[in-house]
Amino acid sequence: MASSIGKLNAMGVKSVHIHCYKNNVVSSCMIIANGGKLISEFTDNEMVIQRYLVNDT
Known part of the structure; x- marks a missing residue:
């Protein structure tokens, strides 16, 4: 992941x-x-999906 x-x-x-x-x-x-x-969570078809943000530092 770090490479990507x-x-x-x-x-x-x-x-x-x-x-x-x-x-x-x-x-x-x-x-x-x-x-x-x-940064947020939402539910889709009873599954909770998490949204993450990775910023260039």
Whole structure:
């Protein structure tokens, strides 16, 4: 994930939006470990989806 975010930043993408299901703790921990900040949650078909934002620093 860090490599992909780095490549996107090198291409000029300053903010990366990453989504995962709330019950997918491994994915949410990986996103947070790579600088993700939880910006919102919404429900779709009774599943809670989390939206994270990773900014180029």
